[in-house]
Amino acid sequence: MSKLIVSLSPHAHGTDSVERNMYGVIIALMPALLVSFYFFGLGSVVVTATSVAACVFFEWAISKYILKQERNSVLDGSAILTGLLLAFNLPSNLPAWIIIIGALFAIGVAKMTFGGLGNNLFNPALVGRAALLVAFPAQMTTWPKVGQWGSYLDAETGATPLSIMKDAIKSGDASLLNQLPDSLSLFLGNHPDGGGAMGEICGLALLVGLGYMLWKKIITWHIPVSIIATVFVFAGLLHLANPAYADPVSVILTGGLMLGAIFMATDYVTSPMTTKGQLIYGVAIGFLTVVIRNWGAYPEGMSFAILIMNAFTPLINNYVKPKRFGEVAK
């Protein structure tokens, strides 16, 4: 005898799923990953593999043995994503055991302690990176130069464009900025003198990823655009006031700015829920990034800016409301 099934409306569901979004972001990261393999060779393969494997393992083990979840949360793809993003933020000559510690911080401390996917306050990959930066400052601030195919731990390191910018500001000597690669090389990532974190090197590859995520409606434009626009305007004003501050185009194309704006700040869990809130969040991240880069102790400010604004996200959600239908402007 066939039955009539009863439930409340709606009786239809779209095709969207958590997995579709997570794997969508992973696909969007592929161009940047391939570029990083191309520029950093063996080292980047080892770092990526270690980071992803460690993140997936910690997620699986904690879900199974500590949280005892019925459906192991490793299946949703978010641990792979965290592993990739963590790797993207690391130098390609980082020893595997350090990466594993970073993965434990990212998944274990920043994510699973709070209850797993959806409950964490801070971006897991960035917490992993920040923890490593504090614990291993030397290893985390030397960056291999690009184009060393067969090298891993032995890779030759060099000054990054960011450290050149920092030196120029400290000394007030604008001529130091002449050492910066031209904008096109920065955009493509093929500047043999300088390196950086594995995934941040090629703006073009990251923009392709952004295009893919916008096309697939995984994210909206608000956060990346507001961050990049704010940095451009703020850095531009500083450059006009004092040429020792690098020109805004170089500022946008260096360091983790693109990676952070496109992939880290847009993390669903740790960013605001309304478009208005996302714009506030983006502008604040852009502002803080420039402040930290120019006047802070570290040459890079992107990850700290995002982590600071992660802390403000609940507050933004509380006070910034979407415009209700029919609401009269007050």
Added chain:
Amino acid sequence: MNARTFSIGGIHPEENKLTHEVATKVAALPKQAIFPLSQHIGAPAKPVVQKGDKVKVGTLIAEAGGFVSAPIFSSVSGTVFKIDTAIDATGYRKPVIIINVEGDEWEETIDRSDKLETVEAHPELTPEEIVNRVKEAGVVGMGGACFPTFIKLTPPPTAKAECVIINAVECEPYITADFRLMMEHADEILVGLELLMIAAKVTTGYIGIETNKPAAIELLTEKVITKFNVQSSKFNVSVVPLKQRYPQGGEKQLVDAVIQRQVPAPPAIPVNVGAIVQNVGTAFAVYEAVMKHKPLFERYTTVTGKRLANPGNFLVRMGTPMQDLIDACGGMPEGDNKLLAGGPMMGKALTSTEVPICKGTNSVTIISDDEARRKEPQPCIRCAKCVGVCPMGLEPYLLAKLSEIKNWERAEQEDIVSCIECGSCQFTCPAHRPLLDNIRQGKATVMGIIRSRAAKK
């Protein structure tokens, strides 16, 4: 075509308009007709017949039970079998009148000819007379809400009507009853619109149709030009093509789309921004009530589903059990099914195939269990997509959470009562969370709190 649409949120569910091209058939008379006394918003109707009474098609069997209420007429001729209870669309047993069908004898006052009556030929039709006939004929909103039409036509003195908007959007997937009605009775609908405009004392009318119905847009545009765009006409009527987007058929969304005015939060209603919205089926019912003296006892209904052998559109007498219509379409498909009164977005899942067609039943939709089965909910990943699609500018993730933790005070502050229960949030949620289930419960509780607070004052 420069199509308009509403300004916030919205989704694009799969259309599944299987019966678009299927011409309307007249459904066979049932053996027994069941008339729930509560098939409109407001007080249930009061029976005026007794067991054993003989009735004809169009005989009053229950009168309005209050101001916000509507009379009910028999759709069949025969004998009143009993006044009892039966399961209706709510799933509960409710008071009904059951009539055993004998023959098909109509009240003589009803004009059964096909002749198109025009307003010009009936100078006696004052606004008051039209409103009165609409009220007496038991006409209610035919789009599903079933709000008594005469009340909408007499707005409170604080509001002034400026236009009548005909809702021909039919944005729910599967349903095609309104489309077929437009294709088959366009002239009557336009006379209905004219009557509505006279009754509401306005001269401006709009017909909002989504662009997935180009044939209806073309036909009605042509008819509107010949009927209203002449020197002698004092009416200004236009067909407004609308971009496909659910829930455009929601009253507030439609007003926003057509005249770009947003109705404020409840208790405000469309007429507060000058609009009176009537479903296209209601316009037809008004025509029949006023011009043909035919009370509301039959309607256009789509019977549809991907696994039905012969889905179709029917002109069906109210009180006909759904089982009869399902049989006419080839019978219930094998296996477990969901039987819906309405479409998949807002339709009600029924517990029995014996539930009768009522004034608001625009569709009988059958969805197989595997198609409709909900997936296991996952934790909210805070992707904000529910906020993006909410047509009322609400935050569904938050309202659902507040309802779960029973924080009614905050839920009220966050405007939970503005929710129109369209289901866009739940449709979109990648984590398959039961957002609307929770919000609906919270909304009902908060509305109860608001009412009891008002009662205390």
